[in-house]
Amino acid sequence: MSKTIKEALRGASLTLKEAAISGYQSEGALLLAFSMGKDLIYIYTHPQGELSGPQLERCRRLVNQRASGVPFHYLVGEKEFMGLAFKVTPGVLIPRPETEILCQAVIDRAEQRYSGPFNLLDLCTGSGALAVTLAKKLPSCRVWAVDLSPEALAIAVENARRHGVSEKVTFLEGDLWEPLIPIQGLTFSMVVSNPPYIPTGELASLQREIKEHEPFLALNGGPDGLDFYRQIFNSLHTFLEPDGMIALEVGMGQIPQVKSLSAASGLFKTMEVVKDYSGIERVLLAYR
Numbered sequence: 001m002s003k004t005i006k007e008a009l010r011g012a013s014l015t016l017k018e019a020a021i022s023g024y025q026s027e028g029a030l031l032l033a034f035s036m037g038k039d040l041i042y043i044y045t046h047p048q049g050e051l052s053g054p055q056l057e058r059c060r061r062l063v064n065q066r067a068s069g070v071p072f073h074y075l076v077g078e079k080e081f082m083g084l085a086f087k088v089t090p091g092v093l094i095p096r097p098e099t100e101i102l103c104q105a106v107i108d109r110a111e112q113r114y115s116g117p118f119n120l121l122d123l124c125t126g127s128g129a130l131a132v133t134l135a136k137k138l139p140s141c142r143v144w145a146v147d148l149s150p151e152a153l154a155i156a157v158e159n160a161r162r163h164g165v166s167e168k169v170t171f172l173e174g175d176l177w178e179p180l181i182p183i184q185g186l187t188f189s190m191v192v193s194n195p196p197y198i199p200t201g202e203l204a205s206l207q208r209e210i211k212e213h214e215p216f217l218a219l220n221g222g223p224d225g226l227d228f229y230r231q232i233f234n235s236l237h238t239f240l241e242p243d244g245m246i247a248l249e250v251g252m253g254q255i256p257q258v259k260s261l262s263a264a265s266g267l268f269k270t271m272e273v274v275k276d277y278s279g280i281e282r283v284l285l286a287y288r
């Protein structure tokens with residue numbers, strides 16, 4: 001049976017409301033628009049428009065998947081980060097607004113500190129949100145980006161191509177610093193990372209959407225959530241230039257421990273903490 005846009009919209013919203021999806025109205029409208037290959041304005045200005053059979057089928061399938069807990073951005077295959085649209089699949093963490101705080105802090109500090117060409121490293125790059133955005137917004141930087149997951153790196157490579165920075169970013173597969181070791185003499189002015197930082201014991205209490213759909217590898221920070229910070233600070237001295245700095249996203253309540261790791265590395269003269277939109281201390285910046 002055919003349906004009008006108005007009827008399909010009502011049905012989609014209701015299904016998502018019953019599944020306790022908080023943004024049920026907007027997500028219903030967006031999934032309907034996506035199913036029809038139209039934008040939201042079209043949906044709201046053509047309530048009597050008819051959906052074709054395949055459009056209706058596609059909309060039902062997506063709405064049911066969303067109702068069962070699949071993250072919205074995996075369904076539409078994209079997430080906006082710093083005003084750029086990034087491809088996302090279940091192989092990568094969906095970039096978060098908190099990470100935009102890290103990204104903007106890095107852009108601001110880089111513009112203050114480095115006038116000529118400089119090297120920047122993004123450890124645990126995932127979708128490439130940080131590496132690609134920084135390559136695009138900082139014209140004089142050369143970016144290296146590392147991830148252990150080949151699926152994530154394939155998406156990051158696509159995102160670099162999508163945003164025209166493939167020539168500026170080198171993607172390396174491997175365990176944190178390990179793929180950099182064979183590259184003789186490679187050092188960085190800036191090391192940036194949003195590593196996995198959820199303590200293993202807390203993974204089970206995350207929202208269903210996250211724990212059942214986003215990659216375990218992107219979330220698990222070890223017993224106390226600090227494994228990656230330890231490893232990062234352990235080898236940082238080999239790769240960070242004398243005028244260098246590090247910028248890290250950290251989990252809620254982890255700033256004191258990560259600051260201690262930073263201080264214990266003995267590398268830095270000063271440190272700075274930036275809060276996120278909720279007032280949570282989210283980013284640690286440390287300067288040599």
Ligand SMILES: C[S@@+](CC[C@H](N)C(=O)[O-])C[C@H]1O[C@@H](n2cnc3c(N)ncnc32)[C@H](O)[C@@H]1O
Pocket residue numbers: 092093094095096099123124125126127128129130146147148149152174175176194195196197217218219
């Ligand atoms: C929290 S996600 C961050 C992704 C992206 N930087 C962002 O901010 O959206 C962490 C990433 O670390 C990667 N990862 C996990 N273990 C790793 C390791 N040992 N070495 C390198 N990358 C790793 C995961 O595959 C995942 O892509």
